[in-house]
Amino acid sequence: MKLDIATTALLSQMAAAGAPPMHELSPEEARFVGGQMAKAYPAGPDMFGAEEVEIPAQDGAKVRARVLKPSESPRGVLVYYHGGGWVLGDIDQYDTLGRQLAERTGCTVLLVDYRKAPEHRFPTAHHDAWDALLWAEKNMSALAGRKVPLIVAGDSAGGTLAASVCQKAKAEGGPAIALQILVYPVTDGAMETPGYASPDNQLLLNTPLMAWFWDHYAPNKEDRLSPEASPLRAKDLSGLPPAIVVTAEFDILREESEAYAARLKEAGVPVTQKQFDRQMHNFFAMPGLLPAQAKAVEYVGEQVDRHLAKFSEADAVVVGAGFAGMYQLHRLRQMGLKTRVIEVGDGVGGTWYWNRYPGARCDIESMAYSFGFSPELEQDWVWSEKYATQPEILRYAEHVADRFDLRRDITFETRVTRAIYDEEEKRWIVYTDKGEAISAQYVIMATGCLSVPKQPDIPGADDFKGPTYITGRWPHEGVDFTGQRVAVIGTGSSAIQSIPLIAEQAEELTVYQRTPAYSLPAGNRPLTNSEISEMKKHYREYREAQKHHPAGIPNPPRALLSAHDVSEAERRAKYEEAWETGILTALSSAYRDTMTDQQANDWVSDFIREKIHERVKDPKVAEALTPRSFPFGTKRPCLDTDYFETFNRDNVSLVDVRETPIERITANGVKTKDGERQVDSIVFATGFDAMTGAILNVDIRGIGGQALRDKWADGPHTYLGLGIAGFPNLFTITGPSSPSVLSNMLVSIEQHVDWVSDCIKWMRERELAAIEPTEEAEDEWAEHNEATAELTLFPQANSWYIGANVPGKPRTFMAYVGGVDTYRAICDQVAATGYAGFRTYEARQRKQALSA
Incomplete structure (x- = not known):
């Protein structure tokens, strides 16, 4: 039967x-x-x-x-x-x-x-x-x-x-x-x-x-x-x-x-x-x-x-448990808000949780790349090196989570898939891939600027039979390349940091380069006890100086002279001094017009090009590694440890894909117009879908059901990089058109989180249900952002700052170049004038009767 x-x-x-x-x-x-x-x-x-x-x-x-x-x-x-x-x-x-x-x-x-x-x-x-x-x-x-x-x-x-x-x-x-x-x-x-x-x-x-x-x-x-x-x-x-x-x-x-x-x-x-x-x-x-x-x-x-x-309710949902998400949770919890943090990884740390490729380090000095909100925290933690490695930064993030008991409000291994604004209730419904729906008054995107790796767009990428790796999603257990023939595709920051270490293991390493990068020697070393003690003694003054520096990096001091004001010999001496410091911004800030005057930039660019030729023995290889198509600093410069010297090794070769383009990835290797090279492993160091990738990975729908992806179809449009017209109570930490990636990220993160938290506090004191930018304020900020960028050399480069690395992504300059100090003054003025440029909504009265 x-x-x-x-x-x-x-x-x-x-x-x-x-x-x-x-x-x-x-x-x-x-x-x-x-x-x-x-x-x-x-x-x-x-x-x-x-x-x-x-x-x-x-x-x-x-x-x-x-x-x-x-x-x-x-x-x-x-x-x-x-x-x-x-x-x-x-x-x-x-x-x-x-x-x-x-x-x-x-x-x-x-x-x-x-x-x-x-x-x-x-x-x-x-x-x-x-x-x-x-x-x-x-x-x-x-x-x-x-x-x-x-x-x-x-x-x-x-x-x-x-x-x-x-x-x-x-x-x-x-x-x-x-x-x-x-x-x-x-x-x-x-x-x-x-x-x-x-x-x-x-x-x-x-x-x-x-x-x-x-x-x-x-x-x-x-x-x-x-x-x-x-x-x-x-x-x-x-x-x-x-x-x-x-x-x-x-x-x-x-x-x-x-x-x-x-x-x-x-x-x-x-x-x-x-x-x-x-x-x-x-x-x-x-x-x-x-x-x-x-x-x-x-x-x-x-x-x-x-x-x-x-199905649950919260006052706020924070997306991401990196440094921004953790600090935002801490601030909102201090204010008495019930806050949920949703994190796709199984631990805190954000970009430092995911980026575990060989040689991953911060390019801001360790003691400056740290939280300043807690004097006790900065006195307690001891950094070991001038530039901390990824494992040490991750340990710091975990220490912060433990010290402030943050994990109890973080849901790990969960991805936010959708956020829908309910106009009647003036609340967001946030959906996760675990089937949870969370009703929240505020949604705060703390998803990071460089957290979504750009997938390889090379034909045949899926055909390769051997293992492939993406630097932004490196296996947590690490990779041993001993005895292998390895191809690294890309020469951005992650490649520049990882190539020297991969070369030490691999039997053969072939680097495929499309655009050479400006990179400076980091001069990394252990920190001395006296250096640590001296910084801790003056940390409070240093934190204040960070807030009022264009990049949030007070050392070296702000330049007052133009490169045109001094002789060639003086410029050369200044460049040599900056080169030896091993500080990311030392050369770009050596003179006040380095990023605004073409001649001033040419002088420092030529200096770096000379240094590259000094570091690489083969003149042809040195020239291939020398950037000439964009001004120095218009793509984020890199700091390296023996990157250029690695190309002096017998087991390392460079393929300039401008001359010999990659035709496709094959089952056994990489094929260019000069033929196929067989390799055992491929590392894709192809960068990130920067600034907007992580935000747009969530299906966000605002007033009238408008999709954020549709609103940003021609490029991201925000007010101050903090709010978006048509999307009430949605805040973005270090969002598009804020200083973010042009600054010390920890300084910008703290400023953004503090501003958002103070805004929410202001709303709650007035019993306001929602806040959003006006279209006029958003347009004015976009015009100012673009005009400020046009005063510099930044638009000359096809960089990820404008989305040029992602096929089909709209071209628009996505960071504010006016400086952390200027930006902070603007944000403070907006808040002090009752959040000028924003409209607010009062809470509605709930309906009591059924209307047929």
Whole structure:
């Protein structure tokens, strides 16, 4: 026996009744038969409230619906679309099931009696389903008494409607759906899966009847294959709410339901899937007749329990647990705000958690690249080297987390996938890849400027048979290249730091360079006790000096002279002195016009080029390593330890891809126009999708459902790099058009976090619900940002500062070049004048009555 006993008995009784096949009936006759069968269903559980309502449809009609309330304080609103092939069924026949779901899930259930075919063909049912969802969101307070998770559900054709409104909600930027429950949904109108030809599946729903439904609902084949009628046909399913997919073993829809669940999983959507064995189609909607129906309702209830247990509220959600996220958590916690930090890694540290490639170091001196908010912290921690290595910086981050007990409010190994602004509630709903939905007043993106590695865009990158590594996502256990032939593609900062160490291990190292870089010797060494003591003695004065320096790096002092004011001999002596310091900004700040005057820049650029030729023995290799296509400092200079000297080794070779471009990666190596070099491993040091990559990895929807990705389609647009018009209470730490990467990041992080925290404090003192920049202020800041950059040499370089390293990324200068000191003065003035350039919103009064 394939079916269970109860189902077999039910089918036998139906056959004995001698009714003609459903597809041979008219819609009116078929509806009568369905109504007669529903009379056998028992009455459902008593409800706290049951109310008939009419929902306005977009074409002016009224859609009948029923509100079933289980208790005085429902924990969710569940919008249910019934099955019946868009032709049969109504909310009276589904009343018992609706009551069961309301009782078991603890949610208010809204049964929707969408208009049916053939009187109302596609896309009427889809439009009615959408209008009902919008109505449920609008009337949330009346339906549940407060803001609660919104769930959509349906069986069979109703499952199709549930899936399609989820896709539309994603496209429209809301409503924010916490969960979708799809019970054997119709997902593909092609009717081509093997189940349509299987005798085992020709039970209550058979192939002729399914064709009958489609012919009545969507006689036009193009309509039935559109995503609104066939959700499986949608191109992109990413970003949809978590799904519960229920199927029956003997059902012609099982395979297309399973296919949709698989597509959801592939798109990164959390899916819980359950097949009820020995069951047929429609078993879920037959209460009292089949024991499996009660089990299925219980299963759905359990899944809703698990999901709603993950719905939580916080005052603020901080995305990222690097230095910015940790300090932001500390400040908000001091203010008494309930704060959640969501971090994709399994530990704190941000960029210093991920960037573990050989030789990874900071290019700001250790004692300057540290927090200044806690005198006790800076006195307690002891740095070992002038430029700390990644492991030491990560230990410092972990020490900060321990000292301030930060981990208890950080959720690790979790990625924020979506953030939707609820205009009515003036709160954000933040979704994670673990199925959690967090309601928060504030969302703070502390995702870092250089945290999303740029994926290799070289043809054949996936064809290589050996191991490949990306410097920005280095294996935590490290890599041993001993005895290997290694290719390193790229010569940016991570390559410059790692190449000398890889060369020491590898049997052969081939470096593929597109654009040579300016790099200065770091002169790294252990710190002496006296140096440490002297800095700690004057840390407070030093921290103040950091705040008022253009780059947040007080040493060397700010230059007052122009390079034109001195003789060539004096310039040369000054450059030599700066070269020996091993400080990142020493040469660029040797004279005040180095970054604004072409001749002044040419002088220092020529000096560095001479140094490169002194460090590399082979003149041809030295020239290939010498940058000539952009001014010094317009791409972030690098600090190195024996980088150029590494090319004097016998086991190291350089390929200038300007002369011999890479044609593709092969199964065994790298092929250029000069032939193929076979290698054992490839290291992609191809940089980052800087400034915007991590922010846009989250699907952020603001007022009117506007996607941040769409707003930034022509380049990031912010006010002060802190806020974005149309996205209230969304703050970005060191965001685009702030000094960020042109400064000591710890100094800029602290300034941003302090400003955001003070802004939130100001709002709470005035009981304001939200704040956002005005479009006018945003435009004015963009004009100022661009004008300031145009006064410098920065725009001459095709750098990641303007997104030039990422194909298709809009070209715009993404950092503020006016200096940390000037920027701080502007931000302070904005705050002191009542947050000029921002608009604020007061908290609304909650609705108390249900408006039909």
